[in-house]
Amino acid sequence: MGVVLIPLPAERRLDFPMGRTVVVLGGGISGLAASYHLIRASCPPKVVLVEGSKRLGGWIRSVRGPDGAIFELGPRGIRPAGALGARTLLMFLLFLRTCGEQVSELGLDSQVLPVRGDHPAAQNRFLYVGGALHALPSGISLTLKVASLAMDSLCRGVFAGNSRELSIRSCFPSLFQAEQTHRSILLGLLLGAGRSPQPDSALIRQARAERWSQWSLRGGLETLPQALNTYLTSRGVSILKGQPVCGLSLQAGGRWKVGEPPGVSLGHSSLEADHIISAVPASVLSKLLPTEAAPLARALSTITAVSVAVVNLQYQGARLPVQGFGHLVPSSEDPGILGIVYDSVAFPEHDGSPPGLRLTVMLGGSWLQMLEAKGCVLSQELFQQKAEKAAATQLGLKEPPSHCLVHLHKNSIPQYTLGHWQKLESATQFLAAQKLPLTLAGASYEGVAVNDCIESGRQAAVQVLGIEPNS
Template sequence: MERRRGRKGWERRWRLGVLGLVRRGRQSAPELRRPVGARNPAPADRASQWVGPWSSWAEASAAWPRVTTCAGPLVHPRGLLRASPPFSKPLLWAGLRELITPPGKDPDETVHSFTQRRLGPEVASLAMDSLCRGVFAGNSRELSIRSCFPSLFQAEQTHRSVLLGLLLGAGRRPQPDSALIRQARAERWSQWSLRGGLERLPQALNTHLTSRGVSVLRGQPVCGLSLQAEGRWKVSLGDSSLEADHIISTVPASVLSKLLPAEAAPLAHALSTITAVSVAVVNLQYRGARLPVQGFGHLVPSSEDPGILGIVYDSVAFPEQDGSPPGLRVTVMLGGSWLQTLEARGSVLSRELFQQQAQEAAATQLGLKEPPSHCLVHLHKNCIPQYTLGHWQKLESATQFLAAQRLPLTLAGASYEGVAVNDCIESGRQAAVRVLGTEPNS
């Protein structure tokens, strides 16, 4: 763990394990925090084992409706029995179509193709396009339905219908039980956060580990991995090195591919094809402003604005974090083809550019026309892995190679089976289970 003083506010860098790196951008007062989605409260329950009693450190928010923007105004996802913009027909027709559509025959399919085949072109081009941008900052015409939305894929495979499959619980994993999980379900939590910020989690992890004799190395970039004759790893750290019996890697797959030795070339090739996209996050705070709607936030289809992915209404989810005096907080996410084009051109990606785009989006889409009282901008380079068509085959290839070669290496993190914070917590738990051969007690 490191904390160092930057030019503007504190810059924090979190290192989890030898190969795990998570970064958080600079903050200036007042601190602005973005809520984290928690459809499955189990990872939060496991996190509480390190941080302490839930009631002392956590904040949760009940479910709020989402809205989307299309052709200018915000649109609420109503319209089941009657046509409601931006859809030309009631969504009931899409549901009836889905029930009679035969299942696909391909082992994988893009999200757009799957949705268009089962629910029609409008749902594919508006709803799922927006959802893929909001979750993955990606293109629904490239992302894999099997890897990005496995429950939808499994529902069609097992019940010939997505709607029937979801109603019958297709693809649903057995959920652990605890008082916290029961409370989350009863109160219909949709997000959870930590008092003091999400940095509380890695801070508590550091305390938990170091108190048990674990050494956490800071400022030690990994330059390469090599296998020794006795089957142990040599980890090169620039001007020093260390040996390890087993490595759990949580760095991006493409980064790990460049660290692997020549003997693992097939694995390196598979991992190198798992790419990632960049996202700019702009936190805005407005004094004396109000939102025109109440909700979690809204997503923006690529046909409406190729650069703005969506806006989260932070003050609606967690009003207790608005500061004193309170101010309206929103988070604008930018990325998609607009940002990819700028990166490909080698354009200057300045703080001023992202702030201008974010303020224009907040003014146009939410009517927040006054300048914000505070603004935080951070560009997360290559931060969200893209599970493109055939992603499952890459994972299968990597798993088979690790098993055949008996490499003491476990893959975890956002590059494989889930990009959200909760997914990464669960990925870490599963990695520990695989290495230990049993469920950890704490």
């Protein structure tokens, strides 16, 4: 299976001046993607990636159980649809090629796990309403009857947030654009809001032909940031892990100085940068900015995030009452359970030996926010008990699980509340007016999905390098 590369025309490769340094803050998928696109320039700058924790990948994390089963503690699949999905697939293909692996149908089949359009995980999604599972309807008349519940559940399932507080324009731009174009969200979704140019390869064409709804990797989704780490290291990128930054200051001549916490060395006598790409959360960046950027810091500090607890459950000898991707839970049904993903349906290859039924229960919403506000002890036992009860009540899984993993992701999902897009406009205008050598990337701004984060990193690199967008 061949790969069709799309090189940038020579006249558009306006690369960063030689000898310059770009520091990327944050080693999640956005920061990794930004570093990847920077280093692939024909005359790349020196790139230094600084991550505060001791691992890369951010919320993407795969854990192998004692029986070989793979549990995703964060995102569990990537959507291949649209230009963003196609770019992510193409980037993965380039990894295989760069790392010396054979780019062939056999080689790719050993890595990529697709969920094709005729698979139950692609066709069936459910709502848990009135103590029962209901298939999400496809007809317009039925959709209208559940529109309020569906939007509430969608906001909870994607953003763990309140649909009355979130901005549809910022959270679901395709819905907003469809409504703007066709004066109706439903009509717009049926007719489409317009197509954008997409990259091409044999695998991308296969994904379209087979109508993939999502894909993962045989070793778990964390294989992707691990591959990026290997690639960047091989290309000379300095990756500094376990070294949080305490502040940023502007030096004479407009260069940045990256501040070190007391008693911690970033491995350089003085880490300076000609440009900074920030892929850390907006609220974190707001605390690092110097006084010259106080208006920007104030705007960024208002982009808050909520916590989500992820409980991975494994059951031996159990069966689900339905087959599908999973189900969402409206806030009126349970303020703490966001939904349950049927992991074994989409990716049975991750089930281990002997195969066990794998589920992921997502907890958050107003219930978790209330506990955090009260300063309650958020123990693993609390989340496990609530998750097991939800699995028993909503799916009939009465027996205790054979394996359980509990992880609380603090402040992990940004909230695009009403007025979010005005904040982004204000930030963009301030950076342009002050000519600050700073570019924003990451989930805090224009999308929380893996594809959105990867694209934000690519666009940040595009801006720094001076390459036209969509190249």
